[in-house]
Amino acid sequence: MLIRRKRGGDGEDDAEVTRRLEVHTETGPQDAGVRPAHRRLLYAVLAAVLVTVGALAVATRLKSPAQVAAETAPPPPSTLTEPVERRVLNASVVLRGKVGAEQSVEVRARGGTEGTPVVTALKVGYGAEVTSAQVLMEISGRPVFALPGATPAYRDLRPGATGKDVAQLQKALTRLGFGRGGDAWGTYGPGTKNAVREFYESKGYEPMPAGPDDETLLLQAETALTAAERALRDAELALEAAPAAGKATARIAVGDRREDLAQARRERGRVTRRTGPMMPAGEIVYLRGFPGRVDKVSASVGALAEDALLTVSAGRLVVKGRLTAYQKDLIRPGMPVEILSEISGTTAKASVRSVADTPAQPEQASGDAATTDPTLTGYEMVAVPGGALDANLAGEDVRLTVTAASSEGEVLVVPLAAVSAGADGKTSVTVVDGAARQRIEVVPGLVGDGFVQVTPVGGAALEPGAQVLVGT
Incomplete structure (x- = not known):
């Protein structure tokens, strides 16, 4: 260096x-x-x-016994409180429901044919729209029509029949342009027979006669009438040609022939009124509104017409749900209902139209492992919307909230957990103010939404905002 x-x-x-x-x-x-x-x-x-x-x-691992005890001791108890509130209290029942048509009808074969009924034609398919007077299917060559009406067809309507179901048929045919003539509403007379005949012919079918011997009976009645008319004519001619001594006898003969003619005319009228085209119950399905919809097709051409062949729905959209026995006792017709589609968020207002008196008993599926779906049991409740529901909701599972009761205006409420019954049998809440606690006796009222209405006893002070004990 x-x-x-x-x-x-x-x-x-x-x-x-x-x-x-x-x-x-x-x-x-x-x-x-x-x-x-x-x-x-x-x-x-x-x-x-x-x-x-x-x-x-x-040193960090070694602890004294006192330190170990302190660290393993339970934490000091905490106090859980909630405020007293004033609010409108609603007692509600929440259940599931399905949106569907107001009416669902199963089409079945119902007599009126010779031999075993067979499906000979299907005029509609699954999901098809059904219009008024449309032919749904043919059973053994006979048509099944869809007509407007609310009362199900429960009997064959023959000439001479009377009743509300006759009036329903007359109204349906009148809407289609086939009037009842001079028949009174609810009376199946000559005008109604003519309307039925013209309706069938307009669809390319022959109407069903009221009885298999209609033509024979009519022919016999007409023949008897003609014979009575001729007999009277001959008696009158004989009276004219009879000598004076035989006039009295000839007059008696004329009188008898006139009575015979009157009887023949009455018989022909009776036969005429009882014969002619009829409306078989198995050839008509009444729907409350159109267009309807085919929800299910169980039949096939050539198969025996057994059980339900078609299921057709009609009318406005409603929601049907099932109530438990406990819920059924809370729900009454007319109660407000809120419909919520959890898929689209759509809401609608409705009201309870009906609650079944007996629980539904769905049929079990066939097979060894057949079980009953518990969601299909219960008491059916029908909710009718205030206006038309969105057609896209048809068939959707929705949530129904039924307001079973509501307070008149705002009331004093506390959480359900805040109310307790003491050994003295009195119901009370405990107000917490710092370290101080005060038990206040209350009378519980309406319950809903997790809260209960309370009324202090003896003028005790319980104000909104006060903290009440709900747990520790």
């Missing part, structure tokens, strides 16, 4: 003194004794550090 040093004096030029020092980097005999000493010092320092760290670790 070369080291240069600079000296200077007052006013004198500095003289450079240069000294060369040689530093040898090779390990010499003197260095061999110095480095091991350094290592020993380093090892000692490291050992001291390790001992210190170990002591600290052990």
Whole structure:
């Protein structure tokens, strides 16, 4: 290494003194004794550090019994409170419901055909729209019509029949342009027979006669009438030609023939009124509104017409749900209902139209593992919307909230958990104010939405905002 040093004096030029020092980097005999000493010092320092760290670790793991007891002791009890409120309280029942048509009709074969009924034609398919006077199917070549009406067809309507079901048929045919003539409403007379005949012919079918012997009976009645008319004519001619001595006898004969003719005319009228085209119950399905919809097709062409062949729905959309026995006792017709579609978020207002008196008993599926779906049991409740429901909701499962009761205006309420019954049988709430607690006797009222209406007894003070004990 070369080291240069600079000296200077007052006013004198500095003289450079240069000294060369040689530093040898090779390990010499003197260095061999110095480095091991350094290592020993380093090892000692490291050992001291390790001992210190170990002591600290052990110290953190060692706890006194008092400290262990303090750490494992249960936390101090906490107090759970909720505020007293004033609100309108609604007692509600929530259930599931399904949106569907107001009316669902199963089409079945109902006599009126010779031999075993067979499906000979299907005029509609699943999901098809059904219009008024449409032919749904043919059973053994006979049509099944859809007509407007609310009362199900329960009997064959023959000439001479009377009743509300006759009036329903007359109204349905009148809407289609086939009037009842001079028949009174509810009387199946000549005008109604003519309307039925024209209706069938307009659809390409022959109407069903009221009886298998109608033509024979009519022919016999007409023949008897013709014979009576001829007999009277002959008696009158005989009276004219009879001598004076035989006039009395001839007059008697004329009178008898007139009575015979009157009887023949009455009989023909009776036969005429009782014969003619009829409306078989098995050839008509009444729907409350159009268009209807085919919800199910169970029949196939060529199969025996057994059980339900078609299921057709009609009328406005309603919601049908099932109530438990407990819920049934709370629900009455006319109660408000809120409909909520959880898929689209659509809501609608409705009201309870009816609640079944007996629980539904769905049929079990066939097979060894047949079980009954518990969601299909219960008392059917029908909710009718105030306006038309969105058609997209048809068939959707929705939530129904029925308001079973409501307070008149805002009332004092507390959470249900805040009310307790003491050993003295009195119902009370406990007001918490800091460390102080005060028990206030109350009379519970309407229950709903997780709250209960309370009325303090004896003028006790219980104001909105006060904190009441609900748990610890």
